[in-house]
Amino acid sequence: MDKRTNEEWLADLRAGGDRQAQALEDLRAIILRGLPYAIAGRLDPNSPESEALVEEVVQETLMNVLKYLDTFEGRSQFTTWAHKIAVRAALTELRRVRWREVPLPEMEMDEDTDSSYREMPDNQASPEEQVSQAEMMKRVNHILMEELTEKQRKALMAIMEGFPLEEAARRMGTNRNALYKMLHDARLRLKKRLEKEGLTPQEVLSVFEKVGK
Amino acid sequence: MKIKQFFQRFFNPNKQKTSPGGMPEKQSAKMQKMLAMLSNTREVELTCDQVFALLDQFTELAAQGENVAQLMPLVQQHLDMCEDCREEYRVLESILHGTA
Numbered sequence: 001m002d003k004r005t006n007e008e009w010l011a012d013l014r015a016g017g018d019r020q021a022q023a024l025e026d027l028r029a030i031i032l033r034g035l036p037y038a039i040a041g042r043l044d045p046n047s048p049e050s051e052a053l054v055e056e057v058v059q060e061t062l063m064n065v066l067k068y069l070d071t072f073e074g075r076s077q078f079t080t081w082a083h084k085i086a087v088r089a090a091l092t093e094l095r096r097v098r099w100r101e102v103p104l105p106e107m108e109m110d111e112d113t114d115s116s117y118r119e120m121p122d123n124q125a126s127p128e129e130q131v132s133q134a135e136m137m138k139r140v141n142h143i144l145m146e147e148l149t150e151k152q153r154k155a156l157m158a159i160m161e162g163f164p165l166e167e168a169a170r171r172m173g174t175n176r177n178a179l180y181k182m183l184h185d186a187r188l189r190l191k192k193r194l195e196k197e198g199l200t201p202q203e204v205l206s207v208f209e210k211v212g213k
Numbered sequence: 214m215k216i217k218q219f220f221q222r223f224f225n226p227n228k229q230k231t232s233p234g235g236m237p238e239k240q241s242a243k244m245q246k247m248l249a250m251l252s253n254t255r256e257v258e259l260t261c262d263q264v265f266a267l268l269d270q271f272t273e274l275a276a277q278g279e280n281v282a283q284l285m286p287l288v289q290q291h292l293d294m295c296e297d298c299r300e301e302y303r304v305l306e307s308i309l310h311g312t313a
Contacts, residue, residue: 034308076269080309084269087304091297160243165261165297177262180295187254194251201248208244 009078013069024062027082031058034083038090042098053093061086095164104171105157136207143193152186155179253293264291264298272302276309 004012004023012023035054036045043050064085072081125133144153151172158168169179194201259267271288275281282289292299 030312033312037307037311038304071266075267076273080269080273080305083308084265084272084301084305087301087308088265091301091304095297156247159296160247164300165295176297177260180261184254184258184260187251188256191251191254201251205245205248 004078006072006074006078010069010072013066027065027079028058028062030079031061031082031086034086035090038087038094042094049097053090057086057090057093060089064089092166095167096170099163099167102163104163104168105154105161132207136204139197140204143190143197147189147193148186152182155183156186159183250294253290255290257287258294259287259291261291261295261298264288264295265301268298268302268305272305272309276306 004026009023009027012019013027014020015023032054035057038057039045039050039053043053061082065082068085072078144156148156155168155172158171159165165179165183166176169176172179174182191201194204267285267288271281271285274284292302
């Protein structure tokens with residue numbers, strides 16, 4: 001039976017005994033119907049890895065549903081809330097597996113600026129445009145160096161490289177929520193510094209976009 | 214790593230394709246990605262945990278055709294900024310559509 005109201009789900013899951021066991025069994029079936037949407041395009045659904053992942057995620061989800069039952073506020077269908085927990089568990093594991101072989105970009109910084117910015121602009125740009133690009137890159141890079149901590153630069157670089165926040169956080173010994181906060185602070189600092197220098201992100205971008213047009 | 218190498222890794226790890234605009238494609242894409250993020254940055258933003266707490270409600274409202282960007286603008290803004298949360302939203306959305 002999966003046509004329970006929210007209140008019925010809560011009552012059954014809190015009841016203990018056979019009533020709770022039946023509710024968990026029904027919830028398990030519902031989660032199993034949703035998980036293929038999380039796996040699709042990320043893992044071969046017929047692989048042994050997929051089978052193991054599904055079992056692991058279902059177990060974890062049911063445990064978390066019971067653990068966090070009191071936090072459910074009834075703002076959605078109970079089953080949507082449960083799917084949400086399952087999706088988070090599944091994607092966390094899928095990201096870990098997908099990125100496990102990819103090292104987090106490493107870097108050490110120094111202030112040794114040189115004339116190498118001339119290498120950065122593309123040859124299709126006119127000499128004037130190349131100078132504008134090089135100057136802007138140098139300016140932006142100095143701002144990155146001056147405004148951000150090494151951790152913030154590392155995190156920003158990882159995200160630019162396509163690392164999931166969750167996985168970057170795990171590698172950096174923190175959690176996704178804390179890393180988002182750190183990156184938010186970094187973005188705010190960069191944005192304010194650009195504004196202080198009389199620049200907007202759009203203006204910086206336009207220096208690069210107009211080249212070759 | 215020198216500042217030049219940092220910048221090259223940041224915006225140009227592989228000098229391969231060139232975009233129509235003239236900059237190497239990956240470099241240009243990263244620059245655009247970072248600047249777009251800066252452009253969308255707000256003084257106050259929800260964190261991943263705060264968005265997770267609201268994601269089921271947000272997804273149901275979106276599935277019902279509600280204007281969620283207007284109803285829950287901070288959640289929408291976070292989803293625009295955070296690829297992890299956006300991915301989770303999209304999967305949840307597909308589950309609601311597929312299993313409804």
